[in-house]
Amino acid sequence: MCLSIPSKVVEIDENNYATVDTMGVKRKVTLDLISEEVNVGDYVLIHVGFAMNKISKEEAEDSIAAYNEIAEAMREGEISEDEGNNNYV
Amino acid sequence: MSEVDLIEGFRDPVHMKALAALIKKECKSKINIMEVCGGHTHTIMKFGLSQILPELIEFVHGPGCPVCIMPKERIDHAIALASMPNTILATLGDMIRVPGSKTSLQKLRAEGKDIRSLYSPLDVIKIAQENPDKNVVFFAIGFETTTPMSAVLMQHAIENKLTNVFFHINHVTVPEAVEAIMSSGDALIDAFLGPSHVSVITGYKIYEPIAEKYHTPIVVAGFEPTDVMESVLRIVRQVNAGKSVVDNEYARAVSREGNLKAQALVNTYFEKRSHFRWRGIGDIPNSALKLRAEYAAFDAEIVFDDVLPKTELNDHKLCICGDILKGRAKPFDCKVFGKACTPTNPMGSCMVSSEGACSAYFKYGKLNLKGARA
Numbered sequence: 001m002c003l004s005i006p007s008k009v010v011e012i013d014e015n016n017y018a019t020v021d022t023m024g025v026k027r028k029v030t031l032d033l034i035s036e037e038v039n040v041g042d043y044v045l046i047h048v049g050f051a052m053n054k055i056s057k058e059e060a061e062d063s064i065a066a067y068n069e070i071a072e073a074m075r076e077g078e079i080s081e082d083e084g085n086n087n088y089v
Numbered sequence: 090m091s092e093v094d095l096i097e098g099f100r101d102p103v104h105m106k107a108l109a110a111l112i113k114k115e116c117k118s119k120i121n122i123m124e125v126c127g128g129h130t131h132t133i134m135k136f137g138l139s140q141i142l143p144e145l146i147e148f149v150h151g152p153g154c155p156v157c158i159m160p161k162e163r164i165d166h167a168i169a170l171a172s173m174p175n176t177i178l179a180t181l182g183d184m185i186r187v188p189g190s191k192t193s194l195q196k197l198r199a200e201g202k203d204i205r206s207l208y209s210p211l212d213v214i215k216i217a218q219e220n221p222d223k224n225v226v227f228f229a230i231g232f233e234t235t236t237p238m239s240a241v242l243m244q245h246a247i248e249n250k251l252t253n254v255f256f257h258i259n260h261v262t263v264p265e266a267v268e269a270i271m272s273s274g275d276a277l278i279d280a281f282l283g284p285s286h287v288s289v290i291t292g293y294k295i296y297e298p299i300a301e302k303y304h305t306p307i308v309v310a311g312f313e314p315t316d317v318m319e320s321v322l323r324i325v326r327q328v329n330a331g332k333s334v335v336d337n338e339y340a341r342a343v344s345r346e347g348n349l350k351a352q353a354l355v356n357t358y359f360e361k362r363s364h365f366r367w368r369g370i371g372d373i374p375n376s377a378l379k380l381r382a383e384y385a386a387f388d389a390e391i392v393f394d395d396v397l398p399k400t401e402l403n404d405h406k407l408c409i410c411g412d413i414l415k416g417r418a419k420p421f422d423c424k425v426f427g428k429a430c431t432p433t434n435p436m437g438s439c440m441v442s443s444e445g446a447c448s449a450y451f452k453y454g455k456l457n458l459k460g461a462r463a
């Protein structure tokens with residue numbers, strides 16, 4: 001039931017409905033459950049026709065930066081791809 | 090950052106491999122991790138995460154699929170309500186497919202009853218306005234994620250002075266179900282992946298008593314594959330450090346306090362039920378909500394009490410969903426899995442929706458056979 005994909009706000013109307021774009025698919029969702037200000041260009045999580053929350057781009061970027069660092073460590077051989085495999089089974 | 094990065098950045102195979110390598114490096118002991126939410130079950134199966142993780146990590150698929158946990162007698166309620174004259178029954182998701190004791194909503198609809206699958210609970214308002222001479226019953230299902238949406242529907246129904254809208258409330262709550270599984274004493278669960286969307290609404294504070302009481306690390310995880318991988322890594326690190334606290338991997342959407350506006354709306358219209366029977370688990374105290382007494386005129390369970398069947402119905406005795414939920418068995422261990430019990434003809438709770446453990450194994454089983462117990 002849960003749609004995990006972030007949707008981008010492309011329009012907000014006077015009835016507190018937003019048109020969002022989810023990977024190219026446009027739909028209308030109500031902003032009734034959100035207390036903060038939502039602006040065009042923000043990302044929201046949607047569930048059964050409701051925006052549930054804004055998604056923090058900064059937090060998302062932090063996560064991806066951390067993954068890039070781990071991937072870099074693997075490329076440099078600090079973590080082996082096969083490390084520990086089958087050592088304890 | 091583009092929208093694609095917000096999605097692809099969390100599905101990047103290089104990132105998944107790197108996280109898997111780090112988990113292999115650091116994981117020293119067997120850890121059974123329950124993913125409470127069916128959305129995580131789906132991610133784990135779809136992306137074959139068990140395959141890239143070390144065998145020391147085992148997933149236990151939890152009770153977090155709202156369709157799966159609905160006991161048959163409540164489906165029979167929906168069927169009885171939909172069978173009333175001049176009635177439109179509206180609900181969400183897979184609910185329509187699930188068989189009750191004799192039939193399903195889907196079959197009833199094929200026989201001509203007016204049963205509608207909604208995109209959003211708010212569609213009920215329009216249906217009720219367009220059909221003033223009919224009763225519109227909203228069969229409400231879902232965890233803490235969906236309860237606020239039912240609350241907003243209630244608010245709109247009152248604002249629009251609608252007298253032909255009724256609610257059959259089946260909203261259930263995560264902490265009490267987890268407590269029921271853990272307090273049985275025989276569950277083989279060392280840590281939890283906390284639900285994504287439930288936590289968006291409730292905040293991650295709701296898991297703190299469980300982490301403390303049962304000494305289990307709980308990491309609230311997003312739905313993307315790297316979210317799950319990173320959360321497993323965080324669990325491994327807690328286990329290694331002898332810690333058991335609630336941690337939040339899904340910080341881009343979840344806070345400790347959650348969505349306060351949604352919580353306030355839920356409180357306005359709903360209160361705890363003293364008991365609710367969960368399919369596959371049984372009776373769990375305080376694990377569900379009902380409308381507050383002042384909204385009794387909207388409550389289908391009160392208004393239409395005379396048509397609702399009262400018999401409790403259990404699953405077939407061969408069904409081992411209860412053991413699966415406790416990490417004591419895998420779907421493959423069930424004698425009727427994939428034979429007498431399939432998604433088109435489910436015998437037990439974990440086969441009824443695509444988010445249930447048995448149904449996910451049925452669909453993606455081949456990808457995950459490596460991690461399966463013989």
Ligand code: SF4
Pocket residue numbers: 407408409410413420423424425426427430431435436437438439440441447
């Ligand atoms: S395969 Fe069917 S009967 Fe067996 S445990 Fe799963 S849901 Fe129950």
